[in-house]
Amino acid sequence: xLAHVVLFRLRSDLTHAEREGLVRALDVALHxxxxxxxxxxxxxxxxxxxxxxxxxxxxxxxxxxxDDFAGLKAYLAHFAHEDIGGRFTASIExxxxxxxxxxxxxxxxxxxxxxxx
Numbered sequence: 760x761l762a763h764v765v766l767f768r769l770r771s772d773l774t775h776a777e778r779e780g781l782v783r784a785l786d787v788a789l790h791x792x793x794x795x796x797x798x799x800x801x802x803x804x805x806x807x808x809x810x811x812x813x814x815x816x817x818x819x820x821x822x823x824x825x826d827d828f829a830g831l832k833a834y835l836a837h838f839a840h841e842d843i844g845g846r847f848t849a850s851i852e853x854x855x856x857x858x859x860x861x862x863x864x865x866x867x868x869x870x871x872x873x874x875x876x
Contacts, residue, residue, distance in 0.1 A: 760796070760824055760825070760826065760827075760860075760861045761824070761825045761826070761827055761828055761830065761831050761858060761859070761860055761861065762822060762823070762824055762858070762859045762861050763822070763823040763824070763825065763831060763834075763856070763857075763858050764820070764821075764822055764856070764857045764858070764859065765820065765821040765822075765823070765854060765855075765856050766815075766817040766819070766820050766854065766855045766856075767817055767819050767820075767821070767847075767851050767853065767854035767855075768816060768817050768818055768819065768851060768852045768853050768854070769819065769850055769851060769852065770850055770851060770852050771852070773850055777846075777849075777850060778850075780846055781843075781846045781847065781850050784839070784842045784843040784846045785843055787839050787842065787843075788837070788839040788840060788842070788843045791837070791839045792833070792834050792837045792839055792840065793833075794825055794826070794829075794830035794831070794833040794834050794837075795823060795824070795825065795830075795834060796824045796825055796826055796830070797822075797823075797824040798821070798822070798823050798824070799821070799822045800819065800820065800821045800822070801819070801820050801822075802818060802819060802820075803817070803818045803819070803820065815853065815855070817853060817854070817855060824861075828860075831858060
């Protein structure tokens with residue numbers, strides 16, 4: 760499985776119409792891009808843990824899952840991604856985007872012994 764992880768903060772001055780357009784574009788992408796296997800979005804929660812200190816203030820996270828790299832490439836090339844990507848870029852103050860090849864618990868030994876790379 761491949762995870763496309765997007766950590767972001769929306770612009771504080773987004774209009775209602777801009778927010779609605781972003782939601783509509785996301786809905787179209789989720790329903791028209793067949794390689795998307797799962798999608799989750801969440802708001803960052805904090806509770807005073809040490810690791811929260813000094814972390815960038817990216818309060819939202821989108822997690823999009825694909826079967827493989829080909830699925831991610833198909834998503835990125837899809838016409839619906841062009842719309843959501845453009846709206847997303849215009850709507851954020853800051854973002855970090857990462858892609859990860861995910862493994863189950865059995866992959867931990869391999870990745871940790873190899874040093875992750």
